[in-house]
Amino acid sequence: MFDLWSFLHQTAAASMAALFVLVLQHIFRDKLSPQWQYAVWMVVVLRLILPVGWLGRSAIADLTGLGEALRTWVELGLDSAWSSPWTPSLPLAGIPIPPAGGLPRSVTDWLFLLYLAGVLLSALWLAAGGLRLRRSLGEAVPVAGARLEAVAALAERFGLSMPRRVVESRAASTPFLVGVVRPVLVLPMGWAPDRKVILHELIHLKQRDVAAGWVTALFRCVHWCNPFLWRIFDRIDNQREQRCDQLVLERLEGEDRRDYGRVLLSMADDGRRRFPGATTMANGGQNIKARIQAITRFKAFPRGMGLVSVCMVVTLTLSLVVGLPVSAADPLPGAVRLLGPVGSLSYALSHRPATVGGALDAYSKGIYAQYHDVQDCYAYQAMTLPQEQLPDLVEEWRQTDRAGWSVLPGTDPRSASYRTGPIFRGLSYDGEGGYWTQMYFFRDEGGPREGTEHSIGYRRHTLHLQRREDGTWTVSPLSVQTGRLASPFEWEQIRLTSYDNLPFPSQEPPVFTWHGEADGVELELWPEAELRV
Structure with a gap:
């Protein structure tokens, strides 16, 4: 994205893709499991990564024609340094590219400069939060003895991998997982391991959800001025937790499932929100309530619906991301x-x-x-x-x-x-x-x-x-x-x-x-x- 118009093309295309996913999720809300509801968001992620027009024009709700007409109408009356009425403004990448050559001369140039400043400030805020999280773990000490053995036994029982380290910290109120390359499981100081909570974090580790959280956080920075996409990123993060709840419940039986709901209910008053560099069961009171409602509707979804979700992802990708070739x-x-x-x-x-x-x-x-x-x-x-x-x-x-x-x-x-x-x-x-x-x-x-x-x-x-x-x-x-x-x-x-x-x-x-x-x-x-x- 090298000017204001290329950013508008990219964020509008991502918004349209997200809107279609929302509609389909509403239609199939009782048919697809949380695991597949979350997987459908892959279409939006691909739309965010791949630049608009790189493979073709969207076959559904293509807004590029309207955007190019608006650019032409506006730029014909301006003398911009970074955009022109005579050249298309489709983005070259899904991330912003600083303009080369010339100082801003028009209102669209200054707006793009303001957008770049917002991206930079958002990225600095994100980096500062990650540093604060790391600094809060500076006094963490390794967990040993019976508690470490309990975590290892749980991982072995369900065929899950162990994190690189298991530590305890006074800064932690609930267990959480942090780190993409060297994952660390952080427990509250002196906390007796609850196998349902530990199982939740181990499944996050298996699904590489810490990295997924960083991806949505980075796109929050790129699209910081699009409130609709921010709501979409919130929904993706919450459905990631619902997917994890689903995978936990599939491994539990009987009373353990009800106990898992009670554990979530105990976190409903926790107003703190999850940081993108970590995964934790506590992701805000309203989100906890939605997850508890999903747990009450828990059922084993038929395997055939997974195939439906795969077909849905492929169809949406071909329509919204790959699109159709453009011909003169x-x-x-x-x-x-x-x-x-x-x-x-x-x-x-x-x-x-x-x-x-x-x-x-x-x-x-x-x-x-x-x-x-x-x-x-x-x-x-x-x-x-x-x-x-x-x-x-x-x-x-x-x-x-x-x-x-x-x-x-x-x-x-x-x-x-x-x-x-x-x-x-x-x-x-x-x-x-x-x-x-x-x-x-x-x-x-x-x-x-x-x-x-x-x-x-x-x-x-x-x-x-x-x-x-x-x-x-x-x-x-x-x-x-x-x-x-x-x-x-x-x-x-x-x-x-x-x-x-x-x-x-x-x-x-x-x-x-x-x-x-x-x-x-x-x-x-x-x-x-x-x-x-």
Whole structure:
């Protein structure tokens, strides 16, 4: 995320993914166990990690079009140092990237700077909390004797791993687990081990929940100004505890299950919240009450519902994270048309062609649309024009929009009858990473009546294709008369006349030339063809 708009894209996409997960959890709340309810959040985590547009556009509730239209509308009136109305702002990474070059010049630059400051302060607060937790354990002493043996026996009985160390500290009011690489189980000073509480922490150790807590904490820093995602992170952390409760209850039987609920009930008045660098049974009074209610509904869920959850995760990942590929050949959506020139421009800039074929397709559609739909015409042109020509195009576009023209003024209505084409001939390498080609449209202007002439016209344009740094392609027309870059509507128009008994007495038919050289042999071909309509 390199500017304000890329952050807005990322946080909006993550919010939409989280909203869909919430809806599905509500639908399947009595069908999926807490373990699988928690697993579905993996979709949101992937959406937070992977940048929007990296694999494709979301197939469900894609907000990138609206975000790009808003960026274009705002940035056209600003002179920003870190964002531009002419380049898409999809993020390059799921984390913020400090901008390079230039000082902030606009309100969007300053807002992004404020966002970066918030990320830094949040990260410092998180690091300070971790240091305080470590410092509070400075006086902790190792647990030995019968209490350590009780912890080891419990781990062996249920096939769980032991933490690297087991210590006791006066700073601990309840047992908790801390440390990702070297996990430590911390017990209150002089506390007699309760096997249900210890089992809870050992399961946290097996599930690597300390690391998971740090992941959500880091994303709290990245999305510190999105209150909806903060609520989502709270829900993820709480459902992690419910998942752990479920795994504990599956290992207990009879009265032990009821005792486990009593232990949680005794912590309901504990107002302290869990720190992300540690796991503990006490995670706030309201959350404890929700967990007790879940325990009262405890049941063994059918194994088939686990498969349902896996299918749900895969489907949501394909729809919300992987998405669909973007093509310059896609038609303009109706919502884009409602936004006018700004919406069409933002759509065009985010659908720039990534192949030579896509560039030629979009360019030819822009030429053809000048006689049918002026908004399509400008949109397809914006997909392929070099960036330095876009400001002039937008100004022309605004004047056309204010005049209310549905087609470009001054166009010959007969030109819409160019039904044969576009035909591209002579694609050749320019030696600098680009290509030259010629584009043709043909039209029959006469009738095959006796004594009348046939008139066959065609329009030809010489095009230069160049590759941008982002991998997309531009198309620049070249004027045949001047040899300089031309407007897309400056065509070389030629009319070929003929009579009934002679094919082409007045002019030569179109000649396409191919030229190549290899191993010292130079070859030039001039194939000629008779064109009949």
